[in-house]
Amino acid sequence: RLRLHDGKLIKDRRYHLRTYPNCFVAKELTDWLIDHKEAPDRETGIRLMQKLMDHYIIHHVCDEHSDYKDAKLLYRFRKDDGTFPLSKDVKVFMRGQSLYEKLVNVEESILKVREENSVKYQRTFLGSEMIDWLIQEGEVENRQEAVELGRALLEHGIIQHVSNRHHFFDSDTVYQFWINFRRRRRLTELLNENSSRALSESPDSPFCLRKLNPDPGNTSFLSVQTNKEIKVVSAVRRSSITSLSGNSNTYFSAPPTLVFPPVAECNPKSVLKRPVTNEELLSPGAPYVKKTLTIVGDAVGWGFVVRGGRPCHIQAVDPGGPAAAAGMKVCQFVFSVNGVYVLHLDYQTISSLIMTGPRTLVMEVMEAIE
Secondary structure (H helix, E strand, C coil), rough: HHHHHCCCCCCCEEECEEEECCCCCCHHHHHHHHHCCCCCHHHHHHHHHHHHHHHEEEECCCCCCCCCCCCCCCCEEECCCCCCCCCCCHHHHHHHHHHHHHHHHHCCCCCEEEEEEEEEEEEEEEEEHHHHHHHHHHCCCCHHHHHHHHHHHHHHEEEEEECCEEECCCCEEEEECCCCCCCCCCHHHHHHHEEEEEECCCCCCCEEEEEEECCCCCCCCCECCCCCHHHHHHHHHHHHHHHHCCCHHHHHHCCCCCCCCCCCCCCCCCCCCCCCHHHHHCCCCCCEEEEEEEEECCCCCCCEEEECCCCCEEEEEECCCCHHHCCCEEEEEEEEEECCECCCCCCHHHHHHHHHHCCCCEEEEEEEEC
C-alpha cells in the first residue's frame, strides 16, 4: 500500500462527475505487480488481490463488486477510507509489532541469547524483565496489566515460552518473540498458506474438535490447529482475547505449566455424504430450505465447527453449546454471516468473519429437506 502511494498508483480519481479519493485502477495494479516481480503473471496477480479482498484489506470503491476484476474498475485499501476492521486480534498483533520494534531499537535491549536445557534461543527475555520494561516505558500501569498483555501476546502466537510449556508469568521463565516482524514478506506467500491441504478432506484441518479441558464434565468444543495449539486457540475462542480488557482466562489460570490434553479428532473426514456445489444449492426447486439462526456466544465461543469451502458446511455442533440451542445441525451449509454472503468463501475466511464480528452471531444456513 505504501509503495503504491509512493508510485502514485493510489491517488484521487474522477469518474462520472464524482471524485474518489485514494483509489487505484485494478488493471493498472495488475500491471504494477508483474512489473515489480510481485506476481509472475496476471492470473496470479488477480488471485493475490482477491486474497486481499477476502481478508477485508481492499474493496471496490462502491462495494458493487465482491470479486477483484482485472479491468478499469476503482478499488481502495480499507485503511485509506477508515473501513479496515480493527478487531481485537489485529490490535494485539499491532501491539506486538510495536513492542518488538521498540525492543530491537533500544540500546541494551532485554532481548538476548539465552540457554534453557542446554539449548540456545535467539531474541529471548525473562517474563519478569519484560514486565519491568513495560512499566518503565509506560506501556502499562502495573504488573497485573503487564501480565495480561503478555498472556494476550502469547495466546496470539506473537511470543511463546522457548520450549512451549508455560503460559506467560511474572517469573524468570524464558520467552521469545515467535514472529520475526522484520522479515520482508512477499505477496505470493498469501497463496501458499493452505495450498498443501485439501480443504474438505484433510485430517490436518485446523478445525478438529477438542475439549476445552480434559474434564469429563466439560462439553465445550474448540477449533484448534494441531501444530500451533496456543496460537490458534486465541483465534477461535472468544475468552482468550479478553485478557486485554482485564477479564479472567479460565483455561490457563490454574496450573503454572501448560499441558495440552491429547487431540480428540472427531469427524476427521467430511460429514457430507457427497460434495455439493453452489449451483445445486441455488438452483430453482432445489431440495434445500434457508434458515436464519441467532447465536449468542458464551465465554467459550459459539459451539460449532465449520469446514470445507465454496460452500462451507457445519462439520460438528456441541450439543450443549449456543449453536445447538439456536437450531444448528451438522451438514447445514453456511449462506451468510452477519449479513455477508459467504457461499463463495473458504472456512478460514468465514471463521475470521465470525471471530471479528459481534458476540451475537446471525447466520443464514441452508438445510436439506428430508
